[in-house]
Amino acid sequence: MPVSAAASAREILVRLHDVMASRTPAQAKLNQVVQIIGEAIGSEVCSIYLLREGVLELFATRGLAEEAVHVTKLAMGEGLVGTIAEDVEVLNLDEAASHPDFAYKPETGEDRFHSFAGVPIIRRERAVGVLAVQHSEPRKYADVEIEALQTVAMVLSELIANAGLIDAAAGAGARPQMTATIRLSGQKLVEGMGSGFAVYHQPRIVVEHTVAEDIDAERRRVYAAFDKMREQIDRMAREAEFGVAGEHVEVIETYKMFAYDEGWARRINEAIDSGLTAEAAIERVQQRTRQRMRQIDDPLLADRMHDLEDLSNRLLRIVSGQMGTAAQLGLRQDTILIARNLGPAELLEYDRRRLKGVILEEGSLTAHVIIVARAMGVPVLGRVSDVRRQIADGDQLLLDVSEGSVLVRPSSAMEEAFDAKLELRQKRRAAFAALRDVPPVTKDGHRVTLMVNAGLRDDAAALDTTGADGIGLFRTEFQFLVSATLPQRERQQRLYRDVMEAAGDRPVVFRTIDIGGDKALPYLNTEAGDEENPAMGWRALRLALERDGLMKAQARALIEAGAGRTLHVMFPMVSEAWEFDEAKSLFEAQRAWLGSRGRRLPLDVRYGAMLEVPALAEQLDLILPNVDFLSIGTNDLTQFLFAADRANPKLAERYDWLSPSILRFLRRVVEPAREADVPVGVCGEMGGRPLEAMALIGLGIDRLSITPAAVGPVKAMIRSLDRDAITAEMARLLAHPVRDMRGALGAWAATNGVELA
Numbered sequence: 001m002p003v004s005a006a007a008s009a010r011e012i013l014v015r016l017h018d019v020m021a022s023r024t025p026a027q028a029k030l031n032q033v034v035q036i037i038g039e040a041i042g043s044e045v046c047s048i049y050l051l052r053e054g055v056l057e058l059f060a061t062r063g064l065a066e067e068a069v070h071v072t073k074l075a076m077g078e079g080l081v082g083t084i085a086e087d088v089e090v091l092n093l094d095e096a097a098s099h100p101d102f103a104y105k106p107e108t109g110e111d112r113f114h115s116f117a118g119v120p121i122i123r124r125e126r127a128v129g130v131l132a133v134q135h136s137e138p139r140k141y142a143d144v145e146i147e148a149l150q151t152v153a154m155v156l157s158e159l160i161a162n163a164g165l166i167d168a169a170a171g172a173g174a175r176p177q178m179t180a181t182i183r184l185s186g187q188k189l190v191e192g193m194g195s196g197f198a199v200y201h202q203p204r205i206v207v208e209h210t211v212a213e214d215i216d217a218e219r220r221r222v223y224a225a226f227d228k229m230r231e232q233i234d235r236m237a238r239e240a241e242f243g244v245a246g247e248h249v250e251v252i253e254t255y256k257m258f259a260y261d262e263g264w265a266r267r268i269n270e271a272i273d274s275g276l277t278a279e280a281a282i283e284r285v286q287q288r289t290r291q292r293m294r295q296i297d298d299p300l301l302a303d304r305m306h307d308l309e310d311l312s313n314r315l316l317r318i319v320s321g322q323m324g325t326a327a328q329l330g331l332r333q334d335t336i337l338i339a340r341n342l343g344p345a346e347l348l349e350y351d352r353r354r355l356k357g358v359i360l361e362e363g364s365l366t367a368h369v370i371i372v373a374r375a376m377g378v379p380v381l382g383r384v385s386d387v388r389r390q391i392a393d394g395d396q397l398l399l400d401v402s403e404g405s406v407l408v409r410p411s412s413a414m415e416e417a418f419d420a421k422l423e424l425r426q427k428r429r430a431a432f433a434a435l436r437d438v439p440p441v442t443k444d445g446h447r448v449t450l451m452v453n454a455g456l457r458d459d460a461a462a463l464d465t466t467g468a469d470g471i472g473l474f475r476t477e478f479q480f481l482v483s484a485t486l487p488q489r490e491r492q493q494r495l496y497r498d499v500m501e502a503a504g505d506r507p508v509v510f511r512t513i514d515i516g517g518d519k520a521l522p523y524l525n526t527e528a529g530d531e532e533n534p535a536m537g538w539r540a541l542r543l544a545l546e547r548d549g550l551m552k553a554q555a556r557a558l559i560e561a562g563a564g565r566t567l568h569v570m571f572p573m574v575s576e577a578w579e580f581d582e583a584k585s586l587f588e589a590q591r592a593w594l595g596s597r598g599r600r601l602p603l604d605v606r607y608g609a610m611l612e613v614p615a616l617a618e619q620l621d622l623i624l625p626n627v628d629f630l631s632i633g634t635n636d637l638t639q640f641l642f643a644a645d646r647a648n649p650k651l652a653e654r655y656d657w658l659s660p661s662i663l664r665f666l667r668r669v670v671e672p673a674r675e676a677d678v679p680v681g682v683c684g685e686m687g688g689r690p691l692e693a694m695a696l697i698g699l700g701i702d703r704l705s706i707t708p709a710a711v712g713p714v715k716a717m718i719r720s721l722d723r724d725a726i727t728a729e730m731a732r733l734l735a736h737p738v739r740d741m742r743g744a745l746g747a748w749a750a751t752n753g754v755e756l757a
Helices: 005-021 026-041 079-087 141-163 167-173 215-239 247-260 262-273 280-296 301-322 342-350 369-376 410-436 459-465 477-481 489-503 540-546 548-561 576-595 614-626 632-640 660-675 690-698 708-719 723-735 741-751
Strands: 046-054 055-062 073-076 091-093 114-125 126-135 182-185 187-190 195-199 335-339 355-360 380-382 396-400 405-408 451-453 473-476 508-511 566-571 604-611 628-631 681-682 702-707
Touching: 005 026, 005 141, 005 681, 026 046, 026 055, 026 126, 026 141, 046 079, 046 477, 055 079, 055 126, 055 342, 073 079, 073 114, 073 566, 079 091, 079 114, 079 126, 079 473, 091 614, 126 335, 141 280, 187 369, 187 489, 195 355, 215 280, 262 280, 280 301, 280 459, 342 369, 355 396, 369 380, 410 690, 410 708, 451 459, 451 708, 459 473, 459 708, 473 489, 477 489, 489 508, 540 548, 548 566, 566 576, 566 628, 576 604, 576 614, 576 723, 604 614, 604 702, 614 632, 614 660, 628 660, 628 690, 660 681, 660 723, 690 702, 690 723, 690 741, 702 708, 723 741
Parallel strands: 195 335, 335 355, 355 380, 451 473, 451 702, 473 508, 508 566, 566 604, 604 628, 628 681, 681 702
Antiparallel strands: 046 055, 046 126, 055 073, 091 114, 114 126, 182 405, 187 380, 195 396, 396 405
16 A cells, blocks of 8 residues: 555556546546556445436446446435535445445445445536445555545546536536526625625636646745745735724734645645646645535634635635636626635725625634624625525625625616615614714613623724714623734733723723633633533633633733723623632732732722623622622523523524513512612623613613614614603513513504614
8 A cells, every 4th residue: 555645646646647648538548547546546446426417427447347337327415426426525434335325236246345435526616426446345445545536536527527528517517597586595794785796706716737747847836826825915914904903903914824834835735746736736735625614613713714715715826827806807896796705815805995795605703704894894694505506797686684685686676675775774874873972861861871892993983983882892802713822911901902092981891701612712722622512611701710821811911901091891601609709809919919010000990790691690699799780691691591592593583582581580680780789781682672672771771782883773762762661661561471572562662652773
């Protein structure tokens, strides 16, 4: 057996090169190919299945019955071969018949073979066939053999495409001409509306030549391409403009880290060593990355793999000389950009005046590109499936992320309705903007405190644009999540100081780091293992109290940043009173230590706890004497109270924030806090919805921290509301709850002239 994957593949490719260059018919070439592969890796069977008319047909074999060629056929998803093609994944089995998808084809005579390994033959990101090997003895094929098969499969894709052996639609991604209007749905990533014409971020680069003539020459081409790519990324990092420096800069720095990653470059060089051209080597490594991405559950790690995919695309364009992305060619009209995924640097290349929205086939809320898009004010819809088959270049699109959808090739009536909604949205925004300097006071004279949630340095600008009273929740973990390495104390301090300076005399409530569980940091080993319920796992204050070095560094950064001001600190996920006491003591010890060394200190430090875990409600008598304020995190509280994961689409809409259980629970917290003279606020998504905010005010909550976009609508609701009236109505409804509390409150609001934008 070959000593390495590169040597194994190179041995096969050297022999295949002559086969591909010969003038023999395609069928004869495939017959030679299966002989060469089988002999090279010592496998008794080697077979090639190709996609023809929607089914996988046995085209050539060494070891199976010859009469089965062009007779044995499998549907996509049928048997082991169909499963490999459908999932675009490798199978490596020591006992093929034990796999649940095994399908026996008696005409092949394969019943005497036990082991099986198969790899997809990929053309333009789709499986167009399968290369399979089998052996009579039960054994797993070695990793080097699988690597060799995958490399050879790349070469086969070129051979069979050039010979016209696969379906045209499978090879080229062709689709019928489409004219009908359709609506596609996706995940809301960055809110907003936009209309424009479909432009694909980049034309797919098809690697036409896979076998290298001169390995040294291919390696030099890759080195030159790496140099050019790194120059481009460095230039983007220098020229990126967001008005104010922020975490976006850190995102670009992380992106640069990948561009200079030697491990990535080494893997490409190893692929060249196996006999591939520079283009084929980059794509080979890219295929491995995609396979890893499909296996990654951690969203942050998956997003970093997306960054690597973005860089692979860039490197492939450079080395092939096909540099024309839509950004380089220039946008000629209002555009909705479409991409499988997008790197942050690539988004920065686009003309923001013409870029009206982005549609991603993948994407997630934590992706680096979403951070940048939010800063640019570009709406983004993600997880839109089968885009390339549904949308053609130049199709007119109406993107409404608030609805989670995009209309493709809309009718004139749909355009008019969209324009009317957009105009109404703009008018409402203008009306809400006019309320910027108007205080949120109810009709009966009660002042409500309206603050905003933030996590980036630039988010502080929302205070001036919305007229908010301050930042009621600054998520300090965001700096950790977008960093490639643990942010040092000085960098943390700089961020906190900049945010407080931007806020001026308005308060900023800093929530201490909430990581761990479902917010894993690749550079910080929490030793928690794979948690079945990460939201309820070793995270937030639990983790911080254990890793007190992490918390001490953050405490010093916050205390020094707050010198000469009042500092507001809030601890997340407090489950018992002693946890708050211990966290507060840690901060106070750092404050005393800094004071003993003559450092400037805050004028005052006010400490709060987040009530997200229902258990804390049973210890209010213990914690209220020691806290300066309480903040209720309704997002986590809801899922903990109902034992319902709000990320699960089947459960997300089932348990309503306006259910009697939630409202009664909140009242149980508000009443003793009021008696103890401890301010209680809500900093979850619930407070950003006018109807829910109305109910909260009726419960006695007069501090809300919400998204900047929600400040205007909630302020308008407050100014149309009589607090005493809603307080009485909430008392009546909670005494005798109806099943549809939402409907009852909506009807009350309509009757009493409450504005619910």
